[in-house]
Structure formats: structure tokens, C-alpha cells
Amino acid sequence: MPESLLAPGAVLALWTLIMLGWVAATRFSAMSKAGVDLKAAPPGGRGADLENILPPLINWKSHNYTHLLEQPTLFYAVLIFLHLSGGSTDLTRGLAWAYVVLRIVHSLYQATVNRVPVRFAIFALATFCLVALALLAVIATLG
Amino acid sequence: MDTNAILGPVATLALWSMIMWVWMYATRIPAMSRAKIDAKNLVGTTGRGLDEVLPAEVQWKAHNYNHLMEQPTIFYAVALALAVGGLGGGLNTQIAWAYVALRIVHSLIQVTVNRVLWRFAVFALASLALLALCIHAFMGFVLH
Numbered sequence: 516m517p518e519s520l521l522a523p524g525a526v527l528a529l530w531t532l533i534m535l536g537w538v539a540a541t542r543f544s545a546m547s548k549a550g551v552d553l554k555a556a557p558p559g560g561r562g563a564d565l566e567n568i569l570p571p572l573i574n575w576k577s578h579n580y581t582h583l584l585e586q587p588t589l590f591y592a593v594l595i596f597l598h599l600s601g602g603s604t605d606l607t608r609g610l611a612w613a614y615v616v617l618r619i620v621h622s623l624y625q626a627t628v629n630r631v632p633v634r635f636a637i638f639a640l641a642t643f644c645l646v647a648l649a650l651l652a653v654i655a656t657l658g
Numbered sequence: 659m660d661t662n663a664i665l666g667p668v669a670t671l672a673l674w675s676m677i678m679w680v681w682m683y684a685t686r687i688p689a690m691s692r693a694k695i696d697a698k699n700l701v702g703t704t705g706r707g708l709d710e711v712l713p714a715e716v717q718w719k720a721h722n723y724n725h726l727m728e729q730p731t732i733f734y735a736v737a738l739a740l741a742v743g744g745l746g747g748g749l750n751t752q753i754a755w756a757y758v759a760l761r762i763v764h765s766l767i768q769v770t771v772n773r774v775l776w777r778f779a780v781f782a783l784a785s786l787a788l789l790a791l792c793i794h795a796f797m798g799f800v801l802h
Contacts, residue, residue: 517799517800517801517802519743519799519802521739521742521743521795521799522799522800524735524736524739524795524799525736525739525792525795525796525798525799525800526796526800528732528735528736528739528792528795529789529792529793529795529796531732531792532732532785532788532789532792535729535785539782553774553775553778554775556774556775557774558714558771558772558773558774559714559717559718559721559772559774560774561721581728584728584729584731584732588731588735591731591732591734591735591738591739592735594739595735595738595739595742598742599742
């Protein structure tokens with residue numbers, strides 16, 4: 516396991532852009548199938564406008580990319596707090612890697628099967644890891 | 659090499675986000691009063707609801723402000739990680755400046771002409787710059 520607490524953060528950031536690549540790889544062929552021409556799109560159109568036009572399986576990739584820009588932003592902040600305040604321990608590194616693995620599983624599940632109870636369970640497990648990291652960050656920064 | 663040099667583009671994009679915030683309200687508040695929306699009596703609405711009420715050009719400012727709260731959060735995380743990990747100088751700083759310059763161009767396109775193809779091209783270029791930073795962070799912190 517890499518020594519740096521920054522490593523799991525770097526992996527999740529890279530994973531986010533891999534999901535963006537997956538969005539692009541599936542969205543453009545779906546857009547041409549749906550007869551959407553990017554060059555002729557009216558000014559101001561956004562990805563969210565494709566919600567009722569493209570099949571759900573295509574939009575699920577994009578939903579997940581968006582979700583990766585939500586809760587994980589807290590994760591990055593907490594990692595940097597821990598890194599800068601001497602909070603990099605076996606426990607925090609283990610929790611951080613667990614969070615990243617769970618978020619990658621969450622992405623794969625949301626982009627393919629996407630049954631809500633299962634997705635929720637994965638999300639909840641990841642959130643528990645983040646709660647523990649946030650608590651440890653408070654302890655590390657105050658102490 | 660100044661390994662904190664990458665904090666320059668970080669601070670610039672953060673400040674640009676706040677400039678977009680000002681631009682959003684400088685156009686939104688007059689547009690709301692023109693649309694006879696009484697903000698004093700609003701309960702529980704969000705800015706998104708204004709998409710149906712205000713002119714598109716006004717909402718484009720808000721759309722861009724929201725976008726600045728999306729992918730750039732990955733940029734801040736990676737740039738801070740590179741800086742505290744001793745990798746925030748040289749080429750990484752130049753890539754970070756390229757990302758910030760492209761995001762500013764992206765903002766200016768989105769709030770003015772907002773042609774989807776142009777916006778997408780600039781977004782794609784910025785994403786490639788961010789990808790390069792992510793790969794450098796991965797090489798520096800995971801493989802190293």
C-alpha cells in the first residue's frame with residue numbers, strides 16, 4: 516500500500532475523469548441515434564437537458580460523474596486536513612482506501628445495474644468511512 | 659523549483675468563481691424585479707426554479723457558476739495534493755494555468771454566445787489538462 520494519504524485521493528480524482536470518459540464514450544453515439552446534432556444545438560443547452568432524450572442507461576453514467584463531484588469533495592478536503600496535521604496513520608489510510616474502493620464500486624453499479632437499495636447500501640458504507648475520517652480529522656487538527 | 663507555485667492558478671480560479679458569482683447576481687436581481695418576483699416572500703425555492711421564469715441569458719450566468727462548483731473541485735483537490743506532496747511546480751503549474759485559462763474562456767462563452775459545440779470543445783480541452791494533473795498525482799503518490 517502506498518505510504519501517502521494523498522494516494523487514495525489521487526486515485527479517486529483519476530477515477531472521476533475515467534467516468535467522464537465513459538460518459539463521453541456512450542453519450543455521443545446515443546445522441547446521434549436520438550438525432551441530436553451538437554453543431555445545431557440551440558444556444559445554452561446543457562447535459563441535464565438530455566435527461567428525457569437519451570436512454571436511462573446512458574444518463575446513469577452522467578449521473579454518477581455528477582455524484583463524484585458531490586460528496587467526494589469533502590473527502591479530498593478531509594484527506595488534506597489529515598495529511599497536513601499529522602493524521603496519516605494506518606487507520607486513516609485504510610479508511611481512505613476503503614472509501615475509494617467503495618466509490619468505484621458505487622460508480623460501476625450506478626452505471627450498469629443501478630438498483631437503488633444496493634446503490635444506497637454502497638453509498639452508506641462509503642459515507643461511514645468518510646464520517647470516521649472526518650472525526651479523525653477533527654481530532655488531528657485540534658490536537 | 660517552487661513546489662507551491664500551483665497555488666497561483668488555484669487562487670485565480672477561486673477568485674474567478676467569485677467574479678462569476680457577482681456577475682450572476684448583478685444580472686439576476688434586476689431580472690427578478692423585471693419579472694415581478696418578490697424575493698421577500700419566497701419560501702423554499704432554489705435558483706433552479708428561475709430557469710422557467712428568467713431569460714436564458716440571465717440563467718446562463720448561474721449555470722456557469724454552478725459548473726464552476728463541479729469539475730473544478732477535482733482541480734482544487736489535485737492541485738492541493740500536488741502542492742503539499744512537493745509536486746506543485748514546473749510543468750504541473752503550467753498545466754494548472756492552462757486549466758484555469760480554459761475554464762475562464764469556458765465561462766465567457768457560456769455566459770455570452772453559449773454555442774454548445776464551442777463550449778464542449780473548451781470543456782474537453784480543460785478536462786484533458788485536468789487529466790494530465792490527475793495522472794501526475796497518481797504517478798507521484800500511488801506508483802511512487
